[in-house]
Amino acid sequence: MIGRAFRLSLFGESHGRCVGALVEGCPPGVPFDEGLVRADLDRRRPGSAPLVSQRSEPDEFEVLSGVYRGRTTGGPVVMVVWNVDVDSTPYDSVDRVPRPGHADYTARVKYMGFGDPRGGGHLSGRMTAGLVMAGSLAKMVLGVLGVSVAAHLVQVGGVRLDREVEPGEIVRAASSGLWCADPSAARLMEEEILRARSEGDSVGGIVEAVATGVPVGLGEPLLEGLEGEIARLILAIPAAKGVEFGAGFRLAPVRGSEANDQFAVSPDGTLTRLSNNAGGVEGGISNGMPLRLRVAFKPTPSIPTPQRSVDLEEMREVELRVTGRHDPCVAVRAVPAVEAALAVALADHALRWLSWVEWGRSLSSGGG
Numbered sequence: 001m002i003g004r005a006f007r008l009s010l011f012g013e014s015h016g017r018c019v020g021a022l023v024e025g026c027p028p029g030v031p032f033d034e035g036l037v038r039a040d041l042d043r044r045r046p047g048s049a050p051l052v053s054q055r056s057e058p059d060e061f062e063v064l065s066g067v068y069r070g071r072t073t074g075g076p077v078v079m080v081v082w083n084v085d086v087d088s089t090p091y092d093s094v095d096r097v098p099r100p101g102h103a104d105y106t107a108r109v110k111y112m113g114f115g116d117p118r119g120g121g122h123l124s125g126r127m128t129a130g131l132v133m134a135g136s137l138a139k140m141v142l143g144v145l146g147v148s149v150a151a152h153l154v155q156v157g158g159v160r161l162d163r164e165v166e167p168g169e170i171v172r173a174a175s176s177g178l179w180c181a182d183p184s185a186a187r188l189m190e191e192e193i194l195r196a197r198s199e200g201d202s203v204g205g206i207v208e209a210v211a212t213g214v215p216v217g218l219g220e221p222l223l224e225g226l227e228g229e230i231a232r233l234i235l236a237i238p239a240a241k242g243v244e245f246g247a248g249f250r251l252a253p254v255r256g257s258e259a260n261d262q263f264a265v266s267p268d269g270t271l272t273r274l275s276n277n278a279g280g281v282e283g284g285i286s287n288g289m290p291l292r293l294r295v296a297f298k299p300t301p302s303i304p305t306p307q308r309s310v311d312l313e314e315m316r317e318v319e320l321r322v323t324g325r326h327d328p329c330v331a332v333r334a335v336p337a338v339e340a341a342l343a344v345a346l347a348d349h350a351l352r353w354l355s356w357v358e359w360g361r362s363l364s365s366g367g368g
């Protein structure tokens with residue numbers, strides 16, 4: 001379970017009956033947009049393009065509770081995606097001969113051999129279907145508050161999109177093939193993925209997400225700072241290995257005079273900044289600028305290239321070639337998961353913050 005106001009649990013297994021999400025604390029009356037859930041799941045779905053896993057899942061979802069007559073009821077929202085195209089044969093041995101980079105070894109030890117190793121069980125990338133559905137619901141909540149969230153791919157292997165992309169371009173990337181805002185960079189990324197796959201290997205990548213319309217004041221300083229709360233959800237995405245806010249690691253070698261986001265007044269008389277190196281957060285609190293972050297994904301662990309592993313029953317070194325249907329670059333399908341993680345964290349903090357706003361209204365109307 002994660003969150004305090006908008007609380008999320010994920011359940012299911014990759015090759016079990018289903019994967020899904022339970023959201024508690026979603027306010028009543030949110031217009032439930034089934035088309036948004038469908039579109040978000042479609043971007044995450046395997047078999048949707050030659051560049052992703054060829055497991056052919058329609059990813060049909062069902063809302064089991066919490067929505068009535070097209071709106072949320074205020075009760076727990078349970079959403080599931082049924083597993084259909086399951087082939088567990090390639091997983092017969094992963095319990096015994098763990099895949100380097102995957103969670104087979106850690107899961108075997110932690111769950112004392114009782115875990116479900118098929119397709120990675122509940123440590124599979126497929127668990128992000130639940131996160132994506134919860135993210136769609138969070139986006140519906142945020143939509144009511146005027147906040148929007150979008151993500152796209154900015155790097156695959158050595159191919160990087162170097163220019164800063166406007167939030168509007170990122171939103172449009174949702175309808176492009178590789179979910180990258182720049183078509184020429186997307187073509188080069190595609191070649192990089194195909195090259196890795198033809199060589200029996202995989203590549204990593206970087207996903208960028210932006211939230212606009214975020215009011216000043218979301219996040220609690222220090223232990224529940226907005227960056228930490230978002231990062232916790234982002235790093236829950238399988239294969240995510242790093243997250244940076246704004247200019248992130250690029251701020252380390254520069255001087256304060258270059259790094260600081262200086263204040264200014266916009267033509268409409270409102271406060272603005274001359275840059276957004278902080279990525280929209282200062283002191284763990286949103287500062288009103290677009291919230292911008294980047295997430296590094298490692299290359300897919302399961303690859304046909306021979307690797308060294310150990311037969312744990314015989315404690316004998318063996319050569320392992322992973323078969324089955326795998327993504328050559330998980331960062332592609334992680335794009336909607338990053339978007340979802342950011343949306344869930346923001347919805348949680350927005351719902352916490354709203355009660356402060358109500359309190360402020362009472363104070364200014366003389367209640368204090």
Ligand SMILES: Cc1cc2nc3c(=O)[nH]c(=O)nc-3n(C[C@H](O)[C@H](O)[C@H](O)COP(=O)(O)O)c2cc1C
Nearest residue numbers: 102103123124125238239301302326327330333334
């Ligand atoms: C959407 C998505 C799809 C993934 N698909 C695969 C896959 O096909 N094969 C694989 O080995 N790993 C895949 N992964 C990555 C593994 O799930 C992940 O590396 C593994 O659970 C170990 O977790 P860790 O990398 O966070 O340590 C995928 C991850 C995501 C987010």
